[in-house]
Every structure is written in structure tokens, then in C-alpha cells.
Amino acid sequence: MIKENIARVxxxxxxxxxKAKREPAGxxxxxxxxxxxxxxxxxAVSAGLSEFGENxxxxxVLKYKELSLTAYRLPLIKWHMVxxxxxNKVREAVKIFDLIQSVDSLRLALEIDKEALRINxxxxxxxxxxxxxxxxxxxxxxxxxxxVTKEVSGLKNINIKGLMAIAPIADNPExxxxxxxxxxxxxxxxxxxxxxxxxxxxxxxxMTDDFETAIEEGSNMVRIGRAIFEN
Ligand SMILES: *Cc1c(COP(=O)(O)O)cnc(C)c1O
Numbered sequence: 001m002i003k004e005n006i007a008r009v010x011x012x013x014x015x016x017x018x019k020a021k022r023e024p025a026g027x028x029x030x031x032x033x034x035x036x037x038x039x040x041x042x043x044a045v046s047a048g049l050s051e052f053g054e055n056x057x058x059x060x061v062l063k064y065k066e067l068s069l070t071a072y073r074l075p076l077i078k079w080h081m082v083x084x085x086x087x088n089k090v091r092e093a094v095k096i097f098d099l100i101q102s103v104d105s106l107r108l109a110l111e112i113d114k115e116a117l118r119i120n121x122x123x124x125x126x127x128x129x130x131x132x133x134x135x136x137x138x139x140x141x142x143x144x145x146x147x148v149t150k151e152v153s154g155l156k157n158i159n160i161k162g163l164m165a166i167a168p169i170a171d172n173p174e175x176x177x178x179x180x181x182x183x184x185x186x187x188x189x190x191x192x193x194x195x196x197x198x199x200x201x202x203x204x205x206x207m208t209d210d211f212e213t214a215i216e217e218g219s220n221m222v223r224i225g226r227a228i229f230e231n
Pocket of ligand 1: 225
């Protein structure tokens, strides 16, 4: 079932790309494996996927350890933190996550920088933007993103790769289009202001209910859970 679901998601990504005149290879599919077991992750790996999103550090650490004891070697799998990260979990998080997508405050970024320095790592992150008041509790306000980007870009053990957002739940994906567009425009603005020495590349937006719209609006990283694990 997971294999078939993944094939279907890939087809939908390709269709959205055709519609938007984009290259499907430019879209990274992150499997959101929160609340799913290691066996399900292995099935997704067998179907050719290798990047997984988790929203709780403890749960991710357990799966990370379990998978490292099997033939599913660590370098094969990349782990993404997509849930709210508490500062007291940062030490564990920087040990296992390749990309922390949910950096939602300067305070959290400072803590990540400190813990990454301890283990001599440059931690890749995304800044999470609260594009709509009702979508999530967490995220930087759009009006503070420029300032925070400036501050965080000065931290030596953090590498900002782009922006992430969660759209509000809507009965019709057209309703969330403006939120995706807003994130895309924020990214363009940061890049055109040249706040950092390099361009932000990653735009992580789009989940099971809205990823096609997100792709049409420029997403290059979709985070999919239900469409892969549910019937
Ligand atoms: C759960 C979750 C997803 C996946 O959502 P689905 O609707 O199951 O595809 C993506 N991003 C974040 C931040 C999540 O918490």
C-alpha cells in the first residue's frame, strides 16, 4: 500500500509540475513519518525515498537508533525536524537532524548555534513563518522575518537554507494559495535584499491536502504524511 501511495504521490507531483511548467526533479519529497513505525519507514525506503520528517525529538531518536542497528544505514536516511522544537530538546536534535525546518524564534536559533558548536557541526535550518494566524501556534511573523534572518545569518554554526510554512486547513486548496505565495515572496525579498552572502534555496511548503497548489506557487520541498501512509 505504501509503495502504491508513493507512486501516486509522485504522479501527482509530476502533474502539478507539468501544469506549473516546472521540473519534477526540482521537488524534494519529504515523508512525514511522525506516529509511524520503523517498518513503515523501511517500506518507504524500499520504494526509493530517503528523507523523513518527524515532529517530536524523542520519537525521532528512537527510530534513528532502531534504524541504525539494521541494514538501513544512517547516511542513507536524512532526518528533518518539522515540529515545534523546545530549547531543552535542542542538544538531542542537533545530533540527529540533517535539517531543522521549524526554527520559529531567535532564541531557538541561538540555542541551536550553541549546541551545534559543541559537536562541531554546521546545522542546516529553515526559518518557519507563521503565514496565517489560525494555521499554527508557532512561527515567525512575516514582519519580523527580515530582522531575524539578519541575526541568524551571523551565527557561525547555523546555515539558513530557506523558509518553511504550514498553511491553514481549508476545504479548497485555492484558499491557501495566497499563503504559499506570501512565503515565496518573502523568500524573494530576502534574496533580493542580499541579507546573506548566498541565496536561500529551499521553500518547504505543501502537505497532503495542498501540495499541488504549493508546487504551483514555487515550493521545492513538500512534506507528505497521510497520502503516503493512509488509504
Ligand atoms: C504532519 C505534518 C505534515 C504532513 O501532513 P499530512 O497532511 O499528513 O501530509 C507536514 N508538515 C508538518 C509540519 C506536519 O506536522
